[in-house]
Amino acid sequence: MFFEFSRDNFVRTTDKPLSASDLDERFESALRNTTMAWRQAVDRRLRRLGVSQVSWMTIAAVMQARSPLSQSMLADSLAVSPGYMVQTIDRLVKDGLVKRESSASDRRLWRIVITGAGAHLHSLLRDEVAAVRRQMLANFEPETLTKLTDLLEKLYIGSRDGPYREI
Numbered sequence: 001m002f003f004e005f006s007r008d009n010f011v012r013t014t015d016k017p018l019s020a021s022d023l024d025e026r027f028e029s030a031l032r033n034t035t036m037a038w039r040q041a042v043d044r045r046l047r048r049l050g051v052s053q054v055s056w057m058t059i060a061a062v063m064q065a066r067s068p069l070s071q072s073m074l075a076d077s078l079a080v081s082p083g084y085m086v087q088t089i090d091r092l093v094k095d096g097l098v099k100r101e102s103s104a105s106d107r108r109l110w111r112i113v114i115t116g117a118g119a120h121l122h123s124l125l126r127d128e129v130a131a132v133r134r135q136m137l138a139n140f141e142p143e144t145l146t147k148l149t150d151l152l153e154k155l156y157i158g159s160r161d162g163p164y165r166e167i
Contacts, residue, residue, distance in 0.1 A: 041132050046125060054080060054088050055097075056125050059114065062098060063122050068111035070103070097121060 043053045051059075057078050062069060069077070075085035089112060092098040097118035103109035114122070137145060 038132075038136060041136060042129055045128050045132050049121075049124065049128065051121070051125060052088075054078065054084070055092060056129070058085070058088055058092060058112075059097060059118055059122050059125065062112050062114045063119065068101065068113050070109045070111055074112060092118070 039053060042056075046053065046056055058074060061074055061077055071085050071089060072082055074089075075082045078085070080088075089098060089100070093100060095117075096115055098112050098114055100110040101113050103111050140148075
């Protein structure tokens, strides 16, 4: 028995083996749908705290950076438009979660720095996201999760460093 996704993304079983291109499409669809479901689960969980996913991701990126990031660097790292990042940062500044500091080396640049309130919110959000992660991964054995993680890391590295980075 084999599984395949129909055009409307429903899984169905079939007795015929999949061709390589069908398997590629099935993998792509499964990866896309899983990513979307994961993001939606996190978004639902964080919504009750009044935080959007892009706000959470921005706060997390600022917290994890070794030095303050510019607005454009944040936009690039989160794959959002510079205009959308400005709006997000404006909201976070208004809420007292981050602040803008002018760059010492280039006064045209604004560096984004986390505030005490932002750091506190980050620790709360990190716990909420961890709860979603535990729930999503609860049915996987550590060995399976290790293999899947290795595969996804190789796929990511290949897309960054390989021949497809220009696509």
